[in-house]
Amino acid sequence: MAGQKMLKFVDVARDMPEKRPPDLRRDDFHEIYAEYADDKAKEQSSRCSQCGVPYCQSHCPLHNNIPDWLRMTAEGRLQEAYELSQATNTFPEICGRICPQDRLCEGNCVIEQSGHGTVTIGSVEKYITDTAFEEGWVKPIRPHTERSESVGIVGAGPAGLAAADMLRRAGLQVTVYDRYDRGGGLLTYGIPGFKLEKDVVMRRMAQLEEGGVEFVLNCDVGDDISFDAIRGKHEAVLIATGVYKTRALEAPGVGSDGIVRAIDYLTASNRKSFGDDVEEFDSGELNAAGKSVVVIGGGDTAMDCVRTAVRQGARSVKCLYRRDEANMPGSLREVQNAKEEGVEFVWLSAPKGFTTRSDMAGTAVEVVGGVMVQKMRLGAPDATGRQMPELVEDSDYVEEADLVVQALGFEPEDIPTLWGAPELEVTRWGTIKAEFTTGQTSLDGVFAAGDIVRGASLVVWAIRDGRDAAAAILDYVDQGASVVAAE
Incomplete structure (x- = not known):
């Protein structure tokens, strides 16, 4: 059909942005994928089939209007x-850079199937x-x-920042407290620059600050300020x-x-990328240079570490994993990138203990010398359907x-104890107990969102949770305002 802009997947092949060769990208922390040129972005967008039931959208935690903005791009x-x-x-x-698209939108694309x-x-x-x-279409919040x-x-991670953005747009006064010296949470200090360059995160931080969001950094709740004090200063708290x-081995x-x-x-490495003085890195404690790394x-997170x-x-650099490649929870794309960069994967292997050697300086300190590995095989499936590893x-x-x-995953800290808030209810896993979608906790006016509720998960889910909680907080504040007005 003349003038047809879409449904070109039969004639136009899938074409990812150019990826820098492994021998070049191994030497720096710059992102490995180039940017699309305008014509290439239009061409690839035109491959969308504009299907009636867009599985890409339904499998996106944010339910992004993917077919529509693909059509507009084309x-x-x-x-x-x-x-x-x-x-x-x-x-x-940020999601375009770090989401595991192969497991979410792209993995469920109809033309992929x-x-x-x-x-x-x-x-x-x-x-x-x-x-x-670049074009100036992204405006400060007004x-x-x-x-x-x-x-x-x-918390100034993705959940907190997403909520701050929405609440500030609604005209509320927003203050974000965070223990680190820069906002962004794991976006800043957890995810390496080769996946997410830090100026991308800092650009968003600047937009929020210019829009009136106040950041109180280097602030450890429970030490530098009490949780009760925060509750006393604000109509609602998230x-x-x-x-x-860290989920540690025994x-x-x-x-x-x-x-x-x-x-x-990862934090030490990312701090170095900002030009910070990092004693643990400079001493070699958190630096892999010249070492055999497991x-x-x-x-x-394991893929971030090996790369x-x-x-x-x-x-x-070797990655030890107790299941096989097919059962690996990480992004397949990240595993492939790691292989290209020279990482060796040791499948069906689990640590049993560690051998040690005396410190070279002659002190009594024991230094790791090796990992005692026990080989595994996959047995019967567990309750989730994944095969259980057996010795x-x-x-x-x-x-x-x-x-x-x-890199065995993360667990919640004991927030009720750390913050002196024993009445804040938690689940048996230690995550904060909160209502589904609203994030309302057991404390009036206190909401929770992101990994502290659902456990360690994806950035895109944290953004979704933060946005949902912001909507619930806005309703809560509006109800309070209505009561005051009625009085």
């Missing part, structure tokens, strides 16, 4: 595409908002009407701290020097290691 209506993308997603340029190769949704999403920033009510948000407590030798937590390792775990170690100049007898061996990074 038609050259890029500012409209940005406005539609921004309507459902507070940070589309028909064998034609999925639309490159994530790359187009990133392109739309990056272009919007509420139509300023309101006197205020909301305190504890807890969006995330989960930072095995012989686990306390030896050279066995570190993933969050500490990362234990199979999720996206960081490569860039720091490790002698060798293979008499298969143990030692994997040499100078640095071992534990």
Whole structure:
């Protein structure tokens, strides 16, 4: 049909943005994917089949209007595409970079299921908002009407920032408290620059600050300010701290020097990228340069660690995972990138303990020398349907290691105790007990969102939770205002 802009998936092949060669990208922390040119973004968007039931949209936690902004991009209506993308997603340029599209929107694309190769949704999403920033379409937050009510948000990660954005747009006064010296949470200090360059996060932080969101940084609730004081200052409070407590191994030798937590390792590396002085990095404690590195775990955090170690100049990098590749929880795309960069995966292997050696300086400190590995096989499925790993007898061996990074996931801190709020109810997993969709906790006017409610999860889910909680907080504040007006 003449003038047809869409449904070109039969004639136009899937084409990802150019990826830098492994031998070049191993030497720096820059993002590995190039940006689409305008014509290429239009071409790839035109492959969308505009299906009646868009599975890409239904499998997106934010239910982004993907077919519509793909069509607008194909038609050259890029500012409209940005406005539609921004309507459902507070940070589309971040999701376009770090979402596991292969498990969400792209993995459920109808033309992918028909064998034609999925639309490159994530790359187009990133392109739309990056272009919007360049063209000046992204404006500072300017509420139509300023309101006197205020909301305190504890945690400047994706859930807290998404809520802050929505509440500020509604005219509320918003203060965000965070323990770190920069906002962004794991976006800033957890995710490496080769997936998400830090100026992308800082650009959003600047937009929020310019829009009137107040940030109180280097502020540890429970120490620097009490939770009761925060509640007393604001009409409502949102807890969006995330989960930072590392799920640690219990095995012989686990306390030896050279066995570190993933969050500490990644934070040190990201701080160096900002030009900070990081004593633990400079001393070699959290630096993989010249070392044999073993990362234990199979999720996206483990992939961040192995790929960081490569860039720091490790002698060798191995990833130890107790299941096989098909059952790995991390993004398939990230696993492939790690393989290209020289990471060796040791499947069906679990740590049994750690061998140690004396410190080279002659002190009594024991330093890790290797990981005692026990081989596994997959047995019967568990309640989730995943096959359970089982021990293979008499298969143990030692994997040499100078640095071992534990990337086994994160658990919630004991917030009620840390904050002196025993009446704040938690689940049996330690996450905060909150109402579904609203985030209302057991305390009046206190809401919770993100990983601290659902457990360690994806950034896109944190954004969704933050937006949902913001809507509920707005309703709560409005009800309070109505009561005051009636009196």
